[in-house]
Amino acid sequence: MKKTVIVGATSTIAASLAREFAARGYPLLLAGRRRAQLDILADDLTVRGADQAAVLELDANDPDAPQRLLAEADARLGGVDICVIAHGTLSDQAACEQSVDKTLAEIQTNMLSQVALCTVLANHLEAQGSGHIVVLSSVAGDRGRQSNYVYGSAKAGMTAFTSGLRQRLHKSGVAVMTVKPGFVDSAMTAHIENKGALWAQPDAVAKSIMRGMNRGAPVVYTPWFWWGIMQIIKNIPERVFRRIRL
Amino acid sequence: MSTSPARIAGSAWGRWPRYRHQIERVHARTADPALTAASTWLPWGNGRSYGDSCQNDGGGLLDTRGLDHFIRFDDQTGVLECEPGVTLADIITLCLPRGWFLPVTPGTSFVTVGGAIANDVHGKNHHRAGSFNDHVDGFELWRSDGSRRWCSPQENSDWFAATAGGLGLTGLITRARLRLRRVPGPALAGQSRRFGDLAEFFALSATGDRAYEYTVAWLDCVGRRRGRGIYMAANHAQADCAAPSGRPLSMPITPPVSLVNPLSLAAFNRLYYHRPSAEQRDAVWHYRPFFYPLDSIYNWNRMYGPRGFFQYQCVVPMDGARDALDALLARISRARGGSFLAVLKVFGDRPAPGLLSFPRPGATLALDFPNTGAAVLALLDALDDIVREAGGAVYPAKDARMPGAAFRQYFPAWQAFSDYIDPRFSSSFWRRVMDTET
Numbered sequence: 132m133k134k135t136v137i138v139g140a141t142s143t144i145a146a147s148l149a150r151e152f153a154a155r156g157y158p159l160l161l162a163g164r165r166r167a168q169l170d171i172l173a174d175d176l177t178v179r180g181a182d183q184a185a186v187l188e189l190d191a192n193d194p195d196a197p198q199r200l201l202a203e204a205d206a207r208l209g210g211v212d213i214c215v216i217a218h219g220t221l222s223d224q225a226a227c228e229q230s231v232d233k234t235l236a237e238i239q240t241n242m243l244s245q246v247a248l249c250t251v252l253a254n255h256l257e258a259q260g261s262g263h264i265v266v267l268s269s270v271a272g273d274r275g276r277q278s279n280y281v282y283g284s285a286k287a288g289m290t291a292f293t294s295g296l297r298q299r300l301h302k303s304g305v306a307v308m309t310v311k312p313g314f315v316d317s318a319m320t321a322h323i324e325n326k327g328a329l330w331a332q333p334d335a336v337a338k339s340i341m342r343g344m345n346r347g348a349p350v351v352y353t354p355w356f357w358w359g360i361m362q363i364i365k366n367i368p369e370r371v372f373r374r375i376r377l
Numbered sequence: 378m379s380t381s382p383a384r385i386a387g388s389a390w391g392r393w394p395r396y397r398h399q400i401e402r403v404h405a406r407t408a409d410p411a412l413t414a415a416s417t418w419l420p421w422g423n424g425r426s427y428g429d430s431c432q433n434d435g436g437g438l439l440d441t442r443g444l445d446h447f448i449r450f451d452d453q454t455g456v457l458e459c460e461p462g463v464t465l466a467d468i469i470t471l472c473l474p475r476g477w478f479l480p481v482t483p484g485t486s487f488v489t490v491g492g493a494i495a496n497d498v499h500g501k502n503h504h505r506a507g508s509f510n511d512h513v514d515g516f517e518l519w520r521s522d523g524s525r526r527w528c529s530p531q532e533n534s535d536w537f538a539a540t541a542g543g544l545g546l547t548g549l550i551t552r553a554r555l556r557l558r559r560v561p562g563p564a565l566a567g568q569s570r571r572f573g574d575l576a577e578f579f580a581l582s583a584t585g586d587r588a589y590e591y592t593v594a595w596l597d598c599v600g601r602r603r604g605r606g607i608y609m610a611a612n613h614a615q616a617d618c619a620a621p622s623g624r625p626l627s628m629p630i631t632p633p634v635s636l637v638n639p640l641s642l643a644a645f646n647r648l649y650y651h652r653p654s655a656e657q658r659d660a661v662w663h664y665r666p667f668f669y670p671l672d673s674i675y676n677w678n679r680m681y682g683p684r685g686f687f688q689y690q691c692v693v694p695m696d697g698a699r700d701a702l703d704a705l706l707a708r709i710s711r712a713r714g715g716s717f718l719a720v721l722k723v724f725g726d727r728p729a730p731g732l733l734s735f736p737r738p739g740a741t742l743a744l745d746f747p748n749t750g751a752a753v754l755a756l757l758d759a760l761d762d763i764v765r766e767a768g769g770a771v772y773p774a775k776d777a778r779m780p781g782a783a784f785r786q787y788f789p790a791w792q793a794f795s796d797y798i799d800p801r802f803s804s805s806f807w808r809r810v811m812d813t814e815t
């Protein structure tokens with residue numbers, strides 16, 4: 132019965148993952164911005180077997196978000212064993228290129244807010260001597276591409292940050308997992324037409340995240356074949372890469 | 378996040394016709410769907426209807442798959458409240474381990490609660506349990522004028538009767554409350570019996586339907602002995618039965634031509650009739666192969682090739698049923714069209730809950746035919762003539778071609794029903810059968 136906190140719980144992928152937790156009876160704290168949707172999720176997860184499903188209205192960008200989250204987890208669940216960080220926004224690359232404010236706001240949501248949460252949680256779990264931090268990064272962080280390098284660089288930041296955190300916390304028995312989804316059919320990508328064979332469904336992605344957590348995987352590409360795709364993309368020589376459209 | 382609606386093919390299970398639609402996802406049951414751009418809209422469940430009743434050519438579809446949340450479940454009373462995009466498979470996964478099962482289920486578990494209400498679906502226990510909406514306590518209906526009303530047999534009962542079997546035309550169902558039924562576990566026990574002709578079928582059915590909750594027959598409509606088949610009957614039971622092993626198979630591609638042709642049909646039907654397990658006095662089944670034999674092959678509908686196929690399900694009154702069925706089977710064998718699976722069942726007498734409900738007292742026959750163009754359309758028109766003559770009806774959920782005049786004869790309540798249609802809702806099926814030229 133692992134006490135589980137999810138930030139960005141209204142995310143499509145997180146909601147599917149929460150069903151995996153609920154089926155195992157975990158008590159849940161669902162943190163996110165949209166109260167009405169959090170309540171819908173809480174009822175659903177309770178029916179599906181969650182020991183309890185508490186909700187917390189939280190904007191991850193608020194400076195006191197990490198402290199509020201921890202305090203609420205203590206009050207409602209009596210602590211934290213698993214923390215999933217799932218919030219994010221798919222940046223409008225063209226708009227960011229024309230606006231420093233927009234670019235920094237994207238970096239704030241997709242990286243800095245997560246760095247703050249991870250830092251506070253890491254110290255808490257380190258003191259406790261156990262726990263699991265799961266961060267939804269992205270294959271987009273494996274190499275910056277002109278089509279979405281603002282989003283990609285925030286994700287790259289989280290990939291590097293969680294890698295270092297994993298090393299640091301290893302000796303205290305705290306696991307850190309970096310999840311790198313490929314294309315997932317979610318609210319974030321609903322506007323994209325003609326989704327081809329590379330697209331995955333959120334419930335399949337959630338199952339693979341759960342399997343990764345169970346075997347203590349450090350990094351999970353999901354679906355798995357993205358590992359191969361990203362090996363190729365990472366290995367394209369810079370002089371070629373510069374000239375192609377990706 | 379605001380999203381522009383995507384355009385995708387919202388294909389139906391028969392893969393014909395195939396229209397392209399503007400798709401709008403409904404994100405939350407509490408939020409009003411934005412009915413933008415397209416002139417008319419139609420809720421979309423999981424596309425397990427065969428023809429054009431779940432399509433809206435030139436208009437939009439409201440994709441309800443995101444409305445898949447449970448709301449509450451009382452495992453003492455079996456009352457379940459959920460959103461309409463929850464599938465019957467989801468309900469079984471949740472409730473069977475707690476001792477509850479669907480009160481009525483169609484032949485696939487991949488349909489949504491919204492779809493099951495809107496077609497007032499029936500199962501192998503119709504003679505005992507009636508149809509799906511006989512077990513629906515109520516539902517909330519959202520209309521394009523922004524109104525929401527709770528509809529039940531007691532409250533707004535006229536809206537309940539219009540929406541149960543209302544083909545998605547009266548508005549969007551946003552949540553529903555169902556009464557499940559207790560079961561001892563996943564097993565069913567009963568028997569399987571060969572019969573040589575329709576007279577033998579009706580004799581078996583007359584006694585079997587009294588002893589068993591679930592009864593259905595498979596008919597060989599290719600062999601020379603017209604009307605022979607296998608009658609299966611079962612009850613939920615406390616018994617050991619292993620869940621079917623192995624991963625589901627999948628039909629990964631659409632073959633260039635239909636794999637269903639006179640040769641494969643004859644071979645399949647002969648094998649099916651003569652296989653040893655066709656005659657079993659103490660059969661035990663796991664619920665999955667019993668209720669959902671085709672759910673273990675994903676995309677089985679692709680085997681009919683790129684032109685898709687037609688389903689045809691009719692019901693004819695008991696009085697004269699044997700002659701009408703015999704005439705239907707004779708007409709089919711004359712056309713040498715065959716049918717891969719022909720299913721026969723006797724419906725019970727319970728008055729149906731919906732204005733446009735298909736189930737009614739009589740014998741129902743379901744068939745499927747590869748789309749061979751004009752030939753099969755002529756055959757189906759000929760079948761309609763027999764059904765009309767007999768005073769029967771054809772099932773809209775499985776239809777892509779019945780003439781409007783036939784529909785209006787089969788469903789005399791269509792005029793009363795029309796008053797309840799939401800002005801922003803329509804479907805390809807509805808425009809087709811309302812066309813007075815046909």
Ligand SMILES: Cc1cc2nc3c(=O)[nH]c(=O)nc-3n(C[C@H](O)[C@H](O)[C@H](O)COP(=O)(O)OP(=O)(O)OC[C@H]3O[C@@H](n4cnc5c(N)ncnc54)[C@H](O)[C@@H]3O)c2cc1C
Nearest residue numbers: 422423424425426483484489491492495498499544545550
């Ligand atoms: C293998 C197989 C076996 C079958 N066996 C049977 C059987 O034994 N008995 C039987 O009765 N049927 C049977 N069917 C037909 C099937 O049960 C029905 O067509 C069912 O309605 C499909 O549900 P769906 O969720 O896929 O909905 P769709 O096919 O997508 O839609 C069906 C209708 O429901 C409406 N709808 C969907 N959601 C909502 C909502 N939220 N609010 C309002 N309207 C809504 C749609 O507008 C449409 O009119 C079978 C189908 C298959 C493929």
Ligand SMILES: NC(=O)c1ccc[n+]([C@@H]2O[C@H](COP(=O)([O-])OP(=O)(O)OC[C@H]3O[C@@H](n4cnc5c(N)ncnc54)[C@H](OP(=O)(O)O)[C@@H]3O)[C@@H](O)[C@H]2O)c1
Nearest residue numbers: 141142143144164190191218219269312314315317318319
């Ligand atoms: N979908 C993909 O293809 C894909 C691929 C790779 C990685 N990912 C990553 O996977 C994660 C989940 O994404 P998803 O696909 O499930 O998309 P999603 O459904 O759009 O989920 C993103 C969620 O983040 C929330 N959020 C955004 N800013 C927030 C803030 N400041 N505070 C709190 N919550 C905030 C949003 O909440 P609101 O409901 O309040 O807007 C939204 O529910 C994201 O980190 C995403 O980058 C997705």
